[in-house]
Amino acid sequence: MSNSPTIIPVIAPPPAGFGAAPTFSPLYQQIKALITGSLQAGEWKPGELIPSEVELAARFKVSQGTVRKAIDELSAENLVVRRQGKGTFVATHHEVRAQFRFLRLMPDAGEAHQADNQIIEVKRQRAPADVARLLDIKPADAVIFIKRVQSFDGAPTILEELWLPGLIFRGLTAERLVEYKGPMYGLFETEFGTRMIRATEKIRAVHADHIATGLLNVSVDTPLLSVERVSFTYGDKPVEVRRGLYLTDRHHYQNELS
Amino acid sequence: MSNSPTIIPVIAPPPAGFGAAPTFSPLYQQIKALITGSLQAGEWKPGELIPSEVELAARFKVSQGTVRKAIDELSAENLVVRRQGKGTFVATHHEVRAQFRFLRLMPDAGEAHQADNQIIEVKRQRAPADVARLLDIKPADAVIFIKRVQSFDGAPTILEELWLPGLIFRGLTAERLVEYKGPMYGLFETEFGTRMIRATEKIRAVHADHIATGLLNVSVDTPLLSVERVSFTYGDKPVEVRRGLYLTDRHHYQNELS
């Protein structure tokens, strides 16, 4: 193509200034949305190679630089991972580099945790009202409820309760959770086609209740971190609510402000 | 310039492959370092307009695109702020958008805090051993110690202790802190030429001690968030240690994982 810069290719252009809400957006944003759509639709699975920048530029009929800028942002949002000389890959939770993105509890001293995961309970139930609101589903809808304890170096440290939409995680059982080795988000991604993209956490200090007392092996009224997490998949759709109680006598929640 | 792409301008080039440790770095990274240097040296003060991309490109004898990429990163790191049609400005803590970057405690419900800041104590002392280590100074060196309580909507909520290098913050007094309106980091930046760039926080759950009990008006053994912050200025130099106790009965620490 010689020169046709004002034409917006592929995507329906807002040709002139009329209609309700112009909704302009840069070309690279439109390309980014298209690629995100393909990721969401599963055209390329987590861990797989996506087409090269040159190929994508040809497919969308834009320059390589425009595709590059789109992928730049996807890479910054951890949706894809670039590897020089190899290509661009769909991000996956089955990677070392992705492991600690959602687990912020670090040992005060020493090395990586020798982690152990104990499933206490898994059941299907109706969504509690507050969980339903957070998951954006109806209270009558089914959810999978999971309770587990994570130990580091033999010491029970995290007591967690999770609620997952029953519709998406149909067939998730305690057996499956127990036999699966590796991060839980890896399981969700591989077995249920649901990839956690981002999450928000609300953190408080609370007292251990009598249940936590037993499972974490601490005395009543031990101060614990309460961490309520809502995780989102593509399209900012909430797909997990998690309530954790963290024992912070030998660990701390690490955060970077930048 | 017609065509001289292999020449690295301005900065001493690694002309061929010899010498110890080649230390290659992309041109835009070198430009970024130069601009950061000017920021650190105070060539442009916080809030001020920096030269346009075209000007900087001419100064450094590179293309505008290269300067742009350098500024892209500085903008992503919150060192500068771009404003279309106006120019690029040195970031400052005297902005609404920057206020909540370091204060993560949010009210559970309702609107922005009616904040009140009560200075309890300001004194000059020798650095405690652990603080000295975090600030990368000698234990014999002087630090400014500040103790204060922040209240939201009339309720005492944060009890904080701060340690600042005495060398940098010479002349910081209780009076100055009390009479200054606005964020403390704004004061540091304007009066002491030290701008906080990023920080790390370690968060734990602890019991209120008897001092916190009085100042936060809570009973002994109330669970509190312990937040230890180390703040850094240009060149990753630590310039503040802060230990806060957050009351989280009506507030929570908000965090985004992405």
Next chain:
DNA sequence: TAGTGGTCTAGACCACTAT
């Protein structure tokens, strides 16, 4: 109107990876 940052293109070369 002039100047700024924002977008888009086209083409060149480099660094890295695999075959």
Next chain:
DNA sequence: TAGTGGTCTAGACCACTAA
């Protein structure tokens, strides 16, 4: 050697701001 992402350039036009 071929293909990938990474860097750099030069030039065009757009959107926004202010005089």
